[in-house]
Amino acid sequence: xxxxxxxxxxxxxxxxxxxxxxxxxxxxxxxxxxxxxxxxxxxxxxxxxxxxxxxxxxxxxxxxxxxxxxxxxxxxxxxxxxxxxxxxxxxxxxxxxxxxxxxxxxxxxxxxxxxxxxxxxxxxxxxxxxxxxxxxxxxxxxxxxxxxxxxxxxxxxxxxxxxxxxxxxxxxxxxxxxxxxxxxxxxxxxxxxxxxxxxxxxxxxxxxxxxxxxxxxxxxxxxxxxxxxxxxxxxxxxxxxxxxxxxxxxxxxxxxxxxxxxxxxxxxxxxxxxxxxxxxxxxxxxxxxxxxxxxxxxxxxxxxxxxxxxxxxxxxxxxxxxxxxxxxxxxxxxxxxxxxxxxxxxxxx
Ligand code: NAD
Ligand code: IPM
Ligand code: MN
Numbered sequence: 001x002x003x004x005x006x007x008x009x010x011x012x013x014x015x016x017x018x019x020x021x022x023x024x025x026x027x028x029x030x031x032x033x034x035x036x037x038x039x040x041x042x043x044x045x046x047x048x049x050x051x052x053x054x055x056x057x058x059x060x061x062x063x064x065x066x067x068x069x070x071x072x073x074x075x076x077x078x079x080x081x082x083x084x085x086x087x088x089x090x091x092x093x094x095x096x097x098x099x100x101x102x103x104x105x106x107x108x109x110x111x112x113x114x115x116x117x118x119x120x121x122x123x124x125x126x127x128x129x130x131x132x133x134x135x136x137x138x139x140x141x142x143x144x145x146x147x148x149x150x151x152x153x154x155x156x157x158x159x160x161x162x163x164x165x166x167x168x169x170x171x172x173x174x175x176x177x178x179x180x181x182x183x184x185x186x187x188x189x190x191x192x193x194x195x196x197x198x199x200x201x202x203x204x205x206x207x208x209x210x211x212x213x214x215x216x217x218x219x220x221x222x223x224x225x226x227x228x229x230x231x232x233x234x235x236x237x238x239x240x241x242x243x244x245x246x247x248x249x250x251x252x253x254x255x256x257x258x259x260x261x262x263x264x265x266x267x268x269x270x271x272x273x274x275x276x277x278x279x280x281x282x283x284x285x286x287x288x289x290x291x292x293x294x295x296x297x298x299x300x301x302x303x304x305x306x307x308x309x310x311x312x313x314x315x316x317x318x319x320x321x322x323x324x325x326x327x328x329x330x331x332x333x334x335x336x337x338x339x340x341x342x343x344x345x346x347x348x349x
Pocket of ligand 1: 014018070071072073074075076087091260261279280281282283284285286287288293294295296298
């Protein structure tokens, strides 16, 4: 069979460090299946050339079969790189241009993993859920502005964009996923305050639900969901929510299931018109970059999502299994980025 083309964007900070291990594992489970095309996008390129994502590069990337991304962005508070320049200009630009409507973020508490929830973990009630985060709308559209900047009369707005089309396609995806899993779907929003968008999400959630009578549904306000995520996360199967709520809830979800170093994600283009993108949920972690201590597990698990997306279900399951075994065996002992990659690849060799 023909080799698939994969664009690889290591990015900034620990991005390239964890991506290297992810590629190692991917090559081990599917030797020779892929041509990797590396792109040096990120802070360094911007500082050297002023380019964030040149149009020609974007066009090239549109033609590959999938994208692997490490992380982009400088340390919060960086003086040399404006906050959001790389996040908006590179990461979000890819999500928007490639129409990554379904941002999939699974969370599972693996046996043997230390969790701050220890007292809430109940034998026989597993923590295993997936957040379907809308990826192309909401407060992420960059729809806003500022006037009288720097004066006492300064006014700044960010407007959340929600379309029936955008909400429906992500809600439908979430129902279908719930049907394939344990048949439960939870909508997170804040319709007691955000009444306009809230109405739209609620109505679509109910309407699409009529087509999935076997899926049990419920609704939680996002603030109450933060409580539920900590005191009783086993209640969740599939969660669907908007872009910003989804961003926030998935960092918490990661924290309660073993930490941000384990959380994988897929940015899926539902129509198949453009390549989907696979990346850890975490960022460039400037505080530990260059030390060789970043956990590459999230990046590695994202390769399982990539293989699953490309139809290689068995290979994906093999990665998941190797990761689960490694997590159980490593316990709370700290190992280096490369050692972890080597160990997981070693199990798959
Ligand atoms: P972060 O996820 O980079 O780091 C948060 C904390 O988690 C830090 O203490 C970090 O050391 C730790 N951490 C993250 N990944 C880890 C790993 N694999 N192993 C061990 N520890 C890990 O979030 P932040 O500090 O808010 O953001 C840093 C930069 O990354 C910012 O510029 C931000 O915009 C960007 N960012 C990018 C992405 C992305 O590219 N997808 C995601 C989140 C944040
Ligand atoms: C994530 C990140 C991004 C987001 C940022 C870096 C734009 O936090 O992937 O979760 O908010 O989506
Ligand atoms: Mn985030």
